[in-house]
Amino acid sequence: MRINPHFPTTLLEGPLAKTLLPFSWVYGAAALLGRRWRAAHAEKLDKPVLSIGNITCGGTGKTPVVELVARDLLQLGRKPAILSRGYGATRSRSSGGFLHNDEYLVLRANLPQVPHLQGKQRVVLGREAIRQGADVLILDDGFQHVRLKRDADIVLIDALAPFGFGRVLPAGLLREPLGALCHATLFGITRCDQVEPRTLSTLRSYLRCRFPAIPQVQLSTRPIEWVGIDGKRASLESLSGRAVLAFCGIGNPEAFRRQIVGLGLDVRAFVRFRDHHAYSRQDIATLHQRMLKCAAVEVVMTQKDAVKIPHDEATAAWKHLRIAAMICAGDDVYRAALRRALESRPHAS
Numbered sequence: 487m488r489i490n491p492h493f494p495t496t497l498l499e500g501p502l503a504k505t506l507l508p509f510s511w512v513y514g515a516a517a518l519l520g521r522r523w524r525a526a527h528a529e530k531l532d533k534p535v536l537s538i539g540n541i542t543c544g545g546t547g548k549t550p551v552v553e554l555v556a557r558d559l560l561q562l563g564r565k566p567a568i569l570s571r572g573y574g575a576t577r578s579r580s581s582g583g584f585l586h587n588d589e590y591l592v593l594r595a596n597l598p599q600v601p602h603l604q605g606k607q608r609v610v611l612g613r614e615a616i617r618q619g620a621d622v623l624i625l626d627d628g629f630q631h632v633r634l635k636r637d638a639d640i641v642l643i644d645a646l647a648p649f650g651f652g653r654v655l656p657a658g659l660l661r662e663p664l665g666a667l668c669h670a671t672l673f674g675i676t677r678c679d680q681v682e683p684r685t686l687s688t689l690r691s692y693l694r695c696r697f698p699a700i701p702q703v704q705l706s707t708r709p710i711e712w713v714g715i716d717g718k719r720a721s722l723e724s725l726s727g728r729a730v731l732a733f734c735g736i737g738n739p740e741a742f743r744r745q746i747v748g749l750g751l752d753v754r755a756f757v758r759f760r761d762h763h764a765y766s767r768q769d770i771a772t773l774h775q776r777m778l779k780c781a782a783v784e785v786v787m788t789q790k791d792a793v794k795i796p797h798d799e800a801t802a803a804w805k806h807l808r809i810a811a812m813i814c815a816g817d818d819v820y821r822a823a824l825r826r827a828l829e830s831r832p833h834a835s
Contacts, residue, residue, distance in 0.1 A: 506657035514654035517630075517662035521669075525632045531612045534622045534831045535636040536824070538674075539629025541667060542650035543659045545737020545761065546642040547676040549589045549790070550707055550811035552626050555640075556593075556600050558824065559622055567620035568593060569611045571627060572604035573762065588762060589626065591793035609634050622828065629670075630661055638827035641670040642705075645681045646741055648689055667693075670700050672823045678814055679706040680744050701823070703816035707809040709749060712786070715795055716802040725805070726750035731782040733773060734791055735763030742788055746807065754780035765794050770801060 540546040559566040572587050603611040612623050650659025678686050712720040729752045734742045739758045785804040792806035
């Protein structure tokens with residue numbers, strides 16, 4: 487079945503894509519061979535491993551879903567730990583001088599009771615987490631990290647940009663060929679509230695036709711409140727109609743723009759930075775000047791940006807949107823997948 491042409495991310499066209507296509511074939515073949523080799527040499531830990539990942543580059547909303555899964559595990563009386571690669575990690579005062587990335591800082595702020603270990607060797611990290619008392623491991627961005635055997639593979643697919651232009655890197659944004667999705671345990675379609683029903687239905691039908699054995703869950707993010715850099719909280723309605731300058735350095739900035747427009751903000755300017763951008767004093771000064779130029783009265787961002795913004799008088803009133811992932815459809819399917827993964831290993835209470 488071909489990818490439907492009505493998807494927001496249709497196949498990338500143009501001479502550059504055609505020039506890069508042979509490199510994509512090589513990259514895709516190497517990705518498949520690498521997956522097979524690593525899977526054949528995968529190591530199994532003593533506790534259940536739940537992977538949350540994707541098949542495309544860029545943001546698919548993984549961090550809120552990791553938080554959702556961790557909270558559900560806590561409610562079940564489990565002791566989860568999060569393992570992640572730490573891509574884009576930098577040293578900062580807020581992390582005590584250690585190398586941590588923005589996702590780590592967000593999850594630490596929202597889940598201070600859940601250990602989070604970062605590094606390349608996630609098998610080693612998993613053993614350490616178990617030694618520290620974890621009885622279930624959440625592998626953040628782990629779909630391609632098959633060196634560690636997992637008991638559930640939750641693969642997130644962004645409804646706004648599901649298949650990375652339909653081509654593997656560098657001609658598209660797929661990390662590996664679409665056929666790798668057959669290894670998923672569960673598809674989580676994110677941002678399903680930000681696309682037309684027809685687009686969502688087409689995406690779901692495509693996945694059902696090509697991967698009929700893999701169940702689907704529909705996810706969205708629920709705005710909770712506005713939080714200032716100074717920690718002050720405000721209701722969602724408090725910024726409705728206000729003229730704002732918005733900025734973000736995330737994988738899918740369009741998702742954030744749509745979300746704040748949907749909350750009724752008057753977005754005078756929207757500034758995009760690269761994913762995992764480390765904000766400098768010059769960036770802060772430039773944003774402040776841009777705010778004055780567009781006559782905005784508020785500056786807003788994502789929490790992923792806020793954890794990297796200096797806390798001082800100039801930024802104290804800047805606000806980030808606190809969000810949480812929620813399941814729109816398929817909660818029973820999600821709970822069943824979670825239960826099967828946990829039951830795959832003995833649990834000492």
